[in-house]
Amino acid sequence: MDTVSLIDVASYLPGPPITTDYFTRHAPSDRKAQNIMFRAPAHRHHVAAAESAVDMAERAIAPLIDRHGTAAIDGIDVLLTHTQLPDLPVLGCGAELARRLGMRPRCILDLHNGGCAAYIYMLDLARTLLSSRPDAHTALIVAVQNSAGQIFTQPDVRPLAQAAVPGDGCGVGLLHRSDRAPILDVECRHYPQFAGDMTAAIEPPRKYWEPGTGQLRIAFTESKIATVFARGNRLVPEVALAVCDRIGVRSTEVDTFVTNQPNRLFLRNWREALELPPEHHPDTFDACGNLFGAAIPVTLDTENRAGRIPNGALVLLAGFAHAGDFAAAAAIRWGAAPPPPPRTHDPLTPRCR
CATH class of the missing domain: 3.40.47.10 (Thiolase/Chalcone synthase)
Structure with a gap:
């Protein structure tokens, strides 16, 4: 390839x-x-x-x-x-x-x-x-x-x-x-057995395109919340560590770990599973909430514009979808760091001639 x-x-x-x-x-x-x-x-x-x-x-x-x-x-x-x-x-x-x-x-x-x-x-x-x-x-x-x-x-x-x-x-x-900034490896895993666990609800029940008075929402029960939470805790570290293993690095060597941002507990558990300190796992949850599919690129861009991902850094992306029917991870050798701002002349320092 x-x-x-x-x-x-x-x-x-x-x-x-x-x-x-x-x-x-x-x-x-x-x-x-x-x-x-x-x-x-x-x-x-x-x-x-x-x-x-x-x-x-x-x-x-x-x-x-x-x-x-x-x-x-x-x-x-x-x-x-x-x-x-x-x-x-x-x-x-x-x-x-x-x-x-x-x-x-x-x-x-x-x-x-x-x-x-x-x-x-x-x-x-x-x-x-x-x-x-x-x-x-x-x-x-x-x-x-x-x-x-x-x-x-x-x-x-x-x-x-x-x-x-x-x-x-x-x-x-x-x-x-x-x-220039190679994608080193990607792991994508589908779990079709979990595909039916994400549902939508409308009261009174109807198909979402049919006329009616109820409003569409995502349906959660206490048992489903616990099940999805357990899956998410497991799936994201699994795919992330699989990528690390294939490119021959330990998880502790990752410079920046960017995941989807569903809630604070997932973020803490994923970071701890990879044995990374908080400063290596950017968190945009409190500023942006759960951005679903946009969370990884928005967080990545936020960190990059802040100058916290230098060129040459090992960046690991990971996330899971819906109720756990898909999970993926990718490793990138970073090469998109913004250039440093131009130096301005200090009037107190004489120019070189």
Whole structure:
């Protein structure tokens, strides 16, 4: 397989931060709110009413255009997108995004599974497509989470404990067939036996597209919460350690460990399973909430823009999806660190002549 690199990342968060009071002032006493799975973050962002998934993706890609030029995006060969809540039934946002940005990709693929690990899934697919097609050299991957401000703010859903956890955002990645910032290895594992454990509910019951009065929500029971929690604790370290083993490093040698951000307890348990200190495992949960599929690229971009991922660092991405039907991990030798700011002249220091 030809070497494929993740050469840049960017992200977008819609609107101003929303505080937890937006939810708690409407919430009745709910014992699920005491469950650590639903402990609310301090802030989250919500997509605007008129803001589409394509709008979010276009805004997330803008920094890539600023840094690499319009031609670098116009000439993308492979475009992969994942949208948590498609704006139109059936149709993802890939083709419309390509039209808006003037792209003519040889391959456009809207990925509807992968969930919170979709960014890693797209990394693997992009790497495979670029390596197997001699005429393809660049790929753009896009993960949009847009359900928090649309599903979880409905009047009947907003008072539930689960509503305060998600946030909206979009993260993107630019890939080249090169060895500048190589993707060292990827592990993707499907667990079909768990696929039926993620459900949606509407009261009174109906299919979500049928007319009615009930509002769609994700359904949780106490037993299901415990089951999903146990799976998540196990699956993410398993795929992460599998990648470490194949590239011949110990988990303690990882410089930056970026995961999806479902809740504080998962983050702590995953970090401890890999024996990493907190500063090696970035946490955007309190600032952004659970960003589902966008969490990994948004967190990655946040750390990179802050200058905390130097070129040459070993970056490990990992996450699991839905109720545990998919998990993935990827190792990258980082090469997308932003350049240092230009030095300004200190008037008290004489210039060299």
